[in-house]
Amino acid sequence: MPNGCFGLTDTLDESLEARGGRARRTWGESFESDWLTVEMIMRLPADEAERLLLKLVRPPIGATWKHRAQSGRWDEGGPKRRSAQCNECPEPAKLMEHLRHHFGIRTMGHPGITREAQVLALAPYLHLLSPMDLGTLWEACNDHGWFTIRREILDGRLQPPFLQHKWDRDRASSELNKMVAEQRPLWMEHWIDDFLKTGVSWTEILATMTAWLEERRSLEALQIVAAAVVHRGTREDLGALRHYEGMPETAARQQIADTRFAVRRRSILRHKSLEVESLKFQLLQLRRWRFGAASKQLDAEQLALWQADLEGDIAATENKLAEHEPQAQAKAEAKGVPKREKLPDWLPRVEAGHIVPLSVGQQTSTMASHRSPMDVLPAA
Numbered sequence: 001m002p003n004g005c006f007g008l009t010d011t012l013d014e015s016l017e018a019r020g021g022r023a024r025r026t027w028g029e030s031f032e033s034d035w036l037t038v039e040m041i042m043r044l045p046a047d048e049a050e051r052l053l054l055k056l057v058r059p060p061i062g063a064t065w066k067h068r069a070q071s072g073r074w075d076e077g078g079p080k081r082r083s084a085q086c087n088e089c090p091e092p093a094k095l096m097e098h099l100r101h102h103f104g105i106r107t108m109g110h111p112g113i114t115r116e117a118q119v120l121a122l123a124p125y126l127h128l129l130s131p132m133d134l135g136t137l138w139e140a141c142n143d144h145g146w147f148t149i150r151r152e153i154l155d156g157r158l159q160p161p162f163l164q165h166k167w168d169r170d171r172a173s174s175e176l177n178k179m180v181a182e183q184r185p186l187w188m189e190h191w192i193d194d195f196l197k198t199g200v201s202w203t204e205i206l207a208t209m210t211a212w213l214e215e216r217r218s219l220e221a222l223q224i225v226a227a228a229v230v231h232r233g234t235r236e237d238l239g240a241l242r243h244y245e246g247m248p249e250t251a252a253r254q255q256i257a258d259t260r261f262a263v264r265r266r267s268i269l270r271h272k273s274l275e276v277e278s279l280k281f282q283l284l285q286l287r288r289w290r291f292g293a294a295s296k297q298l299d300a301e302q303l304a305l306w307q308a309d310l311e312g313d314i315a316a317t318e319n320k321l322a323e324h325e326p327q328a329q330a331k332a333e334a335k336g337v338p339k340r341e342k343l344p345d346w347l348p349r350v351e352a353g354h355i356v357p358l359s360v361g362q363q364t365s366t367m368a369s370h371r372s373p374m375d376v377l378p379a380a
Contacts, residue, residue, distance in 0.1 A: 009048065012040060038102060046115070096128040100136040106143075113140050116149055123153045135162030147199030167200045173212050180220045188227045202232055210240045217244040219251055226259040233263055 015037065022031075041049055089095055103118075104110025113119065119141060126134065134157055141150035158166050179187055192205060206228070213225045222241065229237050238260055243252045 008040060008044065012037065042102070042104065043111070046117075092125075093128045096125060096133070097130070099129060099133045105136050105140045113137075113144070116144075116146050119146065119149055119153070126153065126157055129157075131159040131162070134158060138162060139165075142198050145199075150199075165194065165198060167195055167198060167204070169208050169211075172205075172208050173215075176209065176212050176221075176224060177216075179224055180216075180218070183220075185224050185227045188224060189231045192228060192232055196232075206233065206237055206240060213240070213242070217246060219247050219255070222247065222252055222255055226255055230259055230262045230266075235263060235267060238263060 015033075019031065019033075099122075101107070104112045106112065119137065122129075122137070129137070134154065138150060138154045138158055139162070141147070141154065155166060164171070175191065179185060179191075192202075195205060196202065209225050209228055213221050222243075226241055229240060233240075241256045241259055243249065243256065
C-alpha cells in the first residue's frame, strides 16, 4: 500500500462525516467537492477502497456514507456496496451515469481501468449503462487485450455506433462490397488493423475475404483481397488469389503476379531486418566482452589469446553487418572530419597585404610576411 493511504482514509472519513451533517436525505443531493472525493477514492488501492466503501452498510459511519451514495455518484467497491445503492435508489441508472468519466477510461492523467476484476464487477449492472459507456468499456477491454471477458459480457450488449467495430462475417462482406462500389481499396489496411485490435485473427479475416472473392468473382474483388494480402499476408496466403472465369485475364494475372512479388519482397526484407538486428546484438555483446570487467581478470598471455579471437569475431560480425547495410556503411565512412579542399593550381592568385600597426606611436607599415592563407585571393 502506498505511503499516506491511511492518512487519506482518515481525511476521507472526516470529510464525509462533515458532509453528512450538511446533506439532506434526498437522492440527487450533491456538493461541488463530491467529484474530488470520487477521484481520491478511485486512486486508492483496491483493497483499501473496498474496506472504506463497505462502511456504507455499517452504522454509524454507514449512515454518513449513505448520503454520499445518494449524490448519484458511482464508486468502485464491494458487491454489498453496489447492491445497496441499486436497491435503494429510485433511479438505478443514475448511479451508473457517465461511468466512463468516473472510471477515467481513456482520460489523460487518470489510470482508468487496470484490472479485469473491475469489468467483472460491473457484469450485474450492465443493463444500467448507456450505449456510450458500454462502447467505451468495450474499447477499453480491447486496449488491454481482455478479449475473452469482453466476448462473454459485453459483445451481446454492444449498440451503434460501436456495433460496426464488432466482427461479423455478413457485415464484413457488406463493407467489402462498399469498398468495391466506392473504389477505395486503400481503406483495406485500416479496416484490417481495426479488427485485429479487437482480437479477430488474420486467419478469420482472410477466410471471410476468400469466401467473398469466391462469391463475387470480379477483378475489383481480386484487387481488394490482393491489397489485404500485401498488407498483412504471408507467402502461404498467396493461394487465396485466384483467377476466375469472366475476369480480364491479363489484368487478373498481372495483379496476382504483382501481389506475389510484393509479399515475397516484404518477407525477404523482414528476414534481412531480423538478421541485421541479430548481428547488431552480437556485435554489442562482443564489444562488452572486450571492454568489460571479465577482460581485466585475465593474465597477459590469456588476454592476448582471448583478445585475438575476440577481435576476429568482431571483425567478422562487422563485415557481415556491412554486407547487409552497404548504404549505411558508406554513409558512416563519409561522415569523417570535414576538410576544406585545396584551391586548384590553375586558378590565378593575387597577393594582398595588410596594414599592421607596429606599436603605439609608431608609423604603420605593410607587412607582407604577416599574411594568412586566406590573404591569397583568386584574381577577378
